[in-house]
């Protein structure tokens with residue numbers, strides 16, 4: 521076939537992929553081409569706009585390095601990362617909801633005993649965290665690994681601070697027989713995602729800010745359960761209603777109560793984490809929002 525026009529070119533491209541051996545690949549690419557062509561027809565894309573899109577994607581790739589992933593940032597800020605997360609993590613009642621992993625997880629964080637101070641001497645408002653890890657039925661999960669990481673009170677992670685010689689404000693803990701773990705650190709602040717590249721330019725052009733509300737990251741793994749990747753957000757933080765990566769869920773917002781009795785301001789977080797058992801399927805038409813985890 522030849523003489524393609526704006527009406528018949530979509531079917532021609534789809535037909536060209538009919539021999540693809542991988543049925544899933546064929547289905548995904550067919551849908552992609554159909555939506556992409558409909559998008560181009562819908563906005564009647566101009567050549568200057570097509571060139572601008574090619575330029576943005578080129579510079580997005582060029583901005584990536586072993587320390588920065590601008591394509592994930594683009595996915596995050598367009599809500600695609602959270603959409604993929606939502607489709608793949610339909611949670612049963614009693615299981616903690618998930619959110620994005622983010623770019624600041626480090627697999628080599630030190631394993632420390634429960635109760636350890638992970639602040640690394642960095643100054644800030646003291647934070648005491650007490651958590652318990654359970655199955656949705658309330659059964660405590662012993663020997664689960666709990667990775668935690670967070671920013672400092674200026675909104676920077678350790679890996680963003682070239683002057684730091686060691687990993688701080690991050691660690692791995694193990695739950696005890698009652699599923700409990702605890703640690704001390706400093707209160708994290710809200711922070712901007714990296715916005716000095718093409719994603720930052722896009723946000724500015726769209727009248728959007730780059731900020732994420734204050735949060736502590738958790739990744740929790742236990743035998744027989746799906747690994748939970750989530751954050752707990754500070755209920756007092758700005759930007760809860762306009763997170764630049766759309767990662768906030770009501771069930772993940774918690775109170776970090778203040779205690780000023782010692783003369784040294786201090787905050788705390790007490791939270792129950794529910795892990796989804798492996799093989800526990802929740803159908804897409806029955807989305808269940810887990811209850812708040814504040815103990």
Ligand SMILES: [Fe+2]
Pocket residue numbers: 622624671735737
């Ligand atoms: Fe973060």
